[in-house]
Amino acid sequence: MNVIRPNRLLSALIAEDEQSFFTSLSPFAAEKHTILHAAGLAATHVYFPSSGMISLLTVMNDGHSIETAAVGYDSAVGFNSALSGRNSNCESIVQVTMTSMRINRAQFCQAYDRSPGVRKMIHTANEMLVEQTQQTAACHALHEANSRFARWLLQTHDYAGQDELDITQDFVSEMMGVRRTTVSIIAASLQEAGLIRYSRGHVRILSRPGLEKLSCECYATLARDTVQMKPRAVPPGAPPQDRPKLQ
Numbered sequence: 001m002n003v004i005r006p007n008r009l010l011s012a013l014i015a016e017d018e019q020s021f022f023t024s025l026s027p028f029a030a031e032k033h034t035i036l037h038a039a040g041l042a043a044t045h046v047y048f049p050s051s052g053m054i055s056l057l058t059v060m061n062d063g064h065s066i067e068t069a070a071v072g073y074d075s076a077v078g079f080n081s082a083l084s085g086r087n088s089n090c091e092s093i094v095q096v097t098m099t100s101m102r103i104n105r106a107q108f109c110q111a112y113d114r115s116p117g118v119r120k121m122i123h124t125a126n127e128m129l130v131e132q133t134q135q136t137a138a139c140h141a142l143h144e145a146n147s148r149f150a151r152w153l154l155q156t157h158d159y160a161g162q163d164e165l166d167i168t169q170d171f172v173s174e175m176m177g178v179r180r181t182t183v184s185i186i187a188a189s190l191q192e193a194g195l196i197r198y199s200r201g202h203v204r205i206l207s208r209p210g211l212e213k214l215s216c217e218c219y220a221t222l223a224r225d226t227v228q229m230k231p232r233a234v235p236p237g238a239p240p241q242d243r244p245k246l247q
C-alpha cells in the first residue's frame with residue numbers, strides 16, 4: 001500500500017475561498033500502467049494525486065517514448081492541455097498505483113478563469129513542471145545511466161512512500177531511454193553494492209544514503225525545488241470523504 005498524503009497544491013488553496021472548486025473534485029484511483037492522457041488527445045480531466053506516481057512521457061513518431069517528468073502528491077497532471085485544449089504529444093501514465101482527486105476540463109477552466117487562487121496554484125505547478133523537464137533534459141544528455149537510475153529510484157521511492165517497488169526492466173529502459181541490457185547491468189551492480197534487492201520486477205530499496213551518493217545532482221535539485229512550496233494543512237472545507245488520509 002502506497003502512502004497517501006494531502007496533495008500539496010490543494011493544501012495550498014484556501015478552502016473557504018474555493019468551495020465550488022473543491023466540490024467539483026471527485027475521487028479517482030488508477031492502477032499501474034493506466035494511461036490518464038494519451039498522446040495526441042487533449043486532457044479531459046486534471047488530476048491531483050495523493051499517492052502514487054505518474055510519468056509524463058514524450059512520445060516520438062516511431063512509438064518510442066521517454067520520461068520527461070514525474071508527478072505525485074506534490075503537483076497535478078493535465079492542467080496545461082486542459083487549459084489550452086491542444087493535443088499534447090505527451091502521454092501521462094500511472095507508474096505507481098495512485099489515488100487522486102480529479103476535476104473535469106470544463107469545471108477546471110471555469111475555476112481557473114474565476115479564481116486568482118486557482119490561477120496562482122496552476123502557475124506554481126507549471127513552473128515546477130518546466131523546471132523539472134529542463135532538469136530532466138539536461139540529466140538525460142549529461143549524466144551517466146547508473147546515476148540517472150539512482151535518481152529515478154529515489155524519486156519513485158519518495159512518491160511511493162514504501163521500500164518495495166514494482167518495476168520491470170523493460171519499463172525502466174523506456175523511462176530512461178537506454179537498452180534493457182544496460183538496465184540489467186546497472187541493477188546487478190546496485191544489488192552487488194547492497195543498495196537494492198532486485199528480483200522478477202520487484203525492487204526493494206535497501207540503502208537510500210547509498211543511492212543518494214550514487215545519484216547525479218538532479219535528485220537533490222528537484223527535491224529542493226519541490227519542498228520550497230510549503231503546504232497549508234488539509235483543506236478544512238473539503239468534504240470528509242474527499243479529505244486525504246494523513247500518515
Ligand SMILES: [Zn+2]
Nearest residue numbers: 139143216218
Ligand atoms: Zn542528472
